[in-house]
Amino acid sequence: MTILVTGATGGVGRLVVEGLVRKEGRERVRALTRTPARASFPAGVEVAGGDLTEPESLVDALRGVERLYLFPVAATARRVVELAVDAGVKRIVVLSSGAVTGGLDTDHHLPVERAVEASGLEWTHVRPGEFMLNKLWLWGPSIRAERVVRDPHPDMAWLPVHERDIADVAVAALLGDGHAGAAYDLNGPEPISLRDQAAAIGDALGEEIRFERVTPREAREIYLAQGGFAAENADFLLGFEDYSGGAADPDAVEEFDLSAYGPFPTAEAVTGRPARTFAEWARDHAADFR
Structure with missing residues (x-):
């Protein structure tokens, strides 16, 4: 199974890559970055070039991918999800925001969540509050x-929530069962x-x-x-x-x-x-x- 991590050099994405690599199994981890030549990832990680603001640049990176960790880019989310469906992706885990739960975010993360939900694929939303x-x-x-x-x-x-708690929840949702259709609010x-x-x-x-x-x-x-x-x-x-x-x-x-x-939910759940x-x-x- 191949898992593609977008936003792989970001504060959470790099930890998702590391977390997936640490897990035992046969999963292949592919990391998406706009600058492959400058990226540094753990041994065994495939590096793929692509830019979420230019969806067509993801076609090669999505080839053979079954599960996708999706960094939120509202403007292109619908097209990115369409390409994921065409590539045969079965599960998407979205880095979203607790502001969606509170009804405050209608422009940034909510459109990404809706695009994923409309795809018919398995989905999980990870909704952290303020980042430490x-x-x-x-x-x-x-x-x-x-x-x-x-x-x-x-x-x-x-x-505020530690970025490693966010990544740990994303890794659990990418690899494990029982997370489909869940939206996890995360706080400190x-x-x-x-x-x-x-x-x-x-x-x-x-x-x-x-x-x-x-x-x-x-x-x-x-x-x-x-x-x-x-x-x-x-x-x-x-x-x-x-x-x-x-x-x-x-x-x-x-x-x-x-x-x-x-009480505010945390990653412990x-x-x-x-x-x-x-x-x-x-x-x-x-x-x-x-």
């Missing part, structure tokens, strides 16, 4: 340069404030990380100047935009009450192992903050 990895992309530069985090909401708490095991997240990174480094409270607009300027993920997502992450890009009030973030919600904590994630990524 966001803190590396947002805070990494200032922690490396100054050992400081700047944010408007130091005491705001959420349940406990609420943790931004201030405590910064402290956990400091503990992993063995150094103090200062937390400086700034206004939402000051934080926005910092993110825009930083570039990359921070700049691309500044307005949404800081509350200036809602999930669909509409205008929002950044001060409304302070009114959110996490305690008003019931699928993997049987406790979800990884933020402290574990910080230790896993300590070298990235040095």
Whole structure:
């Protein structure tokens, strides 16, 4: 059996590849990347060139594939799924978002889910909430340069999820039975404030990380100047935009009450192992903050 992993060099996709390789069996793992010559994967992984934004470039990569891990690209999802059906794919596992469950995401991940569901193939949706990895992309530069985090909401708490928990659930759905038609919401095991997240990174480094409270607009300027993920997502992450890009009030973030919600599901329901904590994630990524 051949399994194709799209988005294979991404924060979750690379771990899906590694997880599949570690499992005993006769599965062939094929990793899709736009730059095969620069990609590095475990021994035995087939590397295929292709770009999800250009569906026809996937024809060769899909040849002989029975199961597919699909990174979400809404604009081309329907055509990508059509090509998967034509190639004989039987099962698709979608990297989606918990925002679909909450009714907030109608433009980014929901169209991908619908395209897959309409295909008639076996499907499973993996719906993580906030990625712990966001803190590396947002805070990494200032922690490396100054050992400081700047944010408007130091005491705001959420349940970010470790990327390895997301990958473990995707691997289970790709290889195992009993996951067809399931949508798995994934969160961290406990609420943790931004201030405590910064402290956990400091503990992993063995150094103090200062937390400086700034206004939402000051934080926005910092993110825009930083570039990359921070700049691309500044307005949404800081509350200036809602999930669909509409205008929002950044001060409304302070009114959110996490305690008003019931227990949040984690990867443990699928993997049987406790979800990884933020402290574990910080230790896993300590070298990235040095």
